[in-house]
């Protein structure tokens with residue numbers, strides 16, 4: 001039998017193997033012999049499924065009733081526009097720039113409002129974050145935006161931020177990788193294609209009184225409260241992506257919940273960082289305090305070896321290790337569904353490759 005392959009893509013990312021194994025039969029017969037691919041989001045069966053899916057997510061994340069759970073489209077990028085349009089009463093907000101995604105979010109927001117950059121780590125190529133005491137925080141901003149885990153640069157903020165304005169967080173690559181206190185945030189969003197399933201769905205958790213009756217000049221499709229009032233079914237919903245997210249939430253619960261995910265993600269990433277740090281060929285430049293548990297970029301200290309590394313990794317069944325096009329080098333993404341054996345196989349390959357140099 002051919003050896004198992006491991007997909008280290010940052011997103012769309014690997015799904016749990018047990019979900020993939022069961023998916024074909026579940027897809028074919030979702031409702032009395034009809035496939036999920038041909039079902040209406042307004043069918044009784046799908047509405048029941050959507051409710052179950054929300055309840056499971058509420059249980060695993062401990063989401064209280066004063067929060068809406070929205071299942072939206074448009075990717076996380078769409079949130080970069082919805083947020084300033086909906087949630088900025090006075091037209092000004094604070095943005096913390098710690099990597100490519102928060103930088104993009106701030107650039108999008110500038111189309112709509114005045115953006116105050118609290119701190120910008122581009123000056124150190126997104127390898128560190130300045131001390132909070134040095135940040136240029138406004139006390140009268142409508143909200144404070146940051147990205148908890150920068151997927152491209154592998155920079156993660158592991159502690160809660162204590163700010164005096166409503167807190168909004170892009171958790172696209174970190175939601176459900178560990179337990180969080182949802183109550184510490186006013187709005188959290190995450191594209192599904194990393195830890196929550198496949199592309200086409202964006203999860204938004206929002207404090208009800210933060211999104212209610214805001215931005216009445218916008219059309220309903222652009223308004224959080226309109227989506228909430230219609231149970232995220234304002235228009236034709238991406239039922240398949242929603243379906244897969246439900247399977248992923250149930251898988252997380254079956255594995256033992258977010259504490260289990262956290263222990264595993266921490267252990268997997270530590271294993272890889274420890275190996276990289278003792279190696280003379282590989283480097284990860286991020287300050288250890290901010291290293292990501294799930295996206296691990298690394299470079300090779302010898303010039304012109306990247307292509308050979310990637311070709312040989314592919315031959316060994318280790319896929320999608322090429323770093324983001326804006327950064328270069330390599331990146332191993334080890335989300336919830338990456339088993340520890342995947343990381344062990346990668347390290348063993350890296351060791352062999354290094355010993356040949």
Ligand SMILES: Cc1ncc(COP(=O)(O)O)c(C=O)c1O
Nearest residue numbers: 075076077101151170172173191
């Ligand atoms: C942290 C973060 N924010 C936003 C995005 C953009 O997501 P989408 O492509 O779903 O719009 C990504 C995509 O990789 C991401 O990793």
